[in-house]
Amino acid sequence: MANRGSLPFDPIHRAAQLWDERIGPSGSMAAVTSVMRVQQILLSAVDAALRPHGLTFARYEAMVLLRFASRGSLPMRVMGERLQLHPTSVTNIVDRLQHDRLVRRVPHPTDRRATLVELTDDGRTRLDEATESVTAIDFGLSGLSTEQRDQLFALLTDVRRAAGDFD
Amino acid sequence: MANRGSLPFDPIHRAAQLWDERIGPSGSMAAVTSVMRVQQILLSAVDAALRPHGLTFARYEAMVLLRFASRGSLPMRVMGERLQLHPTSVTNIVDRLQHDRLVRRVPHPTDRRATLVELTDDGRTRLDEATESVTAIDFGLSGLSTEQRDQLFALLTDVRRAAGDFD
Numbered sequence: 001m002a003n004r005g006s007l008p009f010d011p012i013h014r015a016a017q018l019w020d021e022r023i024g025p026s027g028s029m030a031a032v033t034s035v036m037r038v039q040q041i042l043l044s045a046v047d048a049a050l051r052p053h054g055l056t057f058a059r060y061e062a063m064v065l066l067r068f069a070s071r072g073s074l075p076m077r078v079m080g081e082r083l084q085l086h087p088t089s090v091t092n093i094v095d096r097l098q099h100d101r102l103v104r105r106v107p108h109p110t111d112r113r114a115t116l117v118e119l120t121d122d123g124r125t126r127l128d129e130a131t132e133s134v135t136a137i138d139f140g141l142s143g144l145s146t147e148q149r150d151q152l153f154a155l156l157t158d159v160r161r162a163a164g165d166f167d
Numbered sequence: 168m169a170n171r172g173s174l175p176f177d178p179i180h181r182a183a184q185l186w187d188e189r190i191g192p193s194g195s196m197a198a199v200t201s202v203m204r205v206q207q208i209l210l211s212a213v214d215a216a217l218r219p220h221g222l223t224f225a226r227y228e229a230m231v232l233l234r235f236a237s238r239g240s241l242p243m244r245v246m247g248e249r250l251q252l253h254p255t256s257v258t259n260i261v262d263r264l265q266h267d268r269l270v271r272r273v274p275h276p277t278d279r280r281a282t283l284v285e286l287t288d289d290g291r292t293r294l295d296e297a298t299e300s301v302t303a304i305d306f307g308l309s310g311l312s313t314e315q316r317d318q319l320f321a322l323l324t325d326v327r328r329a330a331g332d333f334d
């Protein structure tokens with residue numbers, strides 16, 4: 001992952017310059033490579049903050065989603081839609097959280113083929129503790145003003161909309 | 168990964184609203200979650216464009232770096248610094264590219280402990296073909312104007328600088 005040694009120049013900016021000179025218009029290359037790198041930076045920071053709580057970002061996100069569910073529980077299928085994850089990934093996440101007694105599976109009251117997932121009391125406590133840790137590091141994001149952060153969110157929203165994530 | 172079903176609302180925006188109401192200021196949550204999602208979208212698009220060429224984004228990036236090296240070759244250590252990858256990852260990437268005869272390892276002329284990596288003729292051809300495919304899809308980035316794309320790059324540059332990637 002991250003090489004902790006700092007370079008005297010921005011390697012992505014330099015690559016974009018060389019690309020423009022030798023290959024042609026670099027277009028979105030620099031922006032896309034930057035998204036990849038910033039994702040590594042953020043994931044590494046958030047996972048480090050969550051590790052003492054026995055959680056990863058994926059498991060933490062699933063717990064936040066359950067915390068926000070109006071009935072306190074959600075079908076697995078809906079969890080996959082909201083988290084934009086493959087059903088197999090949702091199953092793995094729920095299995096792991098259930099193993100740690102942070103969530104439980106309960107029968108759906110009206111649909112016998114569906115399974116609901118809900119937080120346990122331990123899960124709610126763990127989630128609150130984990131939330132303190134991730135908000136303390138502002139989810140790993142630094143270097144931006146509040147205005148710039150909102151600008152970043154707005155730009156990425158356009159990308160997600162164009163990719164068909166939502167209407 | 169990507170659930171191809173489109174939601175009637177933005178799940179990240181909704182989560183941020185609920186967070187503000189029930190937990191407190193969501194701060195950077197929405198921006199960070201968006202980076203994670205957009206990274207998935209872009210990686211999925213770029214890897215799909217590279218798959219017919221037998222490449223992944225990680226291997227493609229390594230080949231671009233070698234293409235740009237002023238002497239046509241680079242020490243493994245420098246590849247790791249520029250790609251911001253762990254030495255083990257660089258070794259895996261170079262092993263795989265060498266197996267496919269796209270790069271070769273050559274002895275360093277003056278440092279007997281270092282190994283240089285250079286593109287083969289096949290590697291150069293493959294890289295040119297792959298570059299056509301990724302530029303044709305603009306590296307998977309859509310939904311942004313040229314100005315917005317540059318704005319995105321500038322914001323992410325600030326994040327990378329704050330994380331200590333470069334001075």
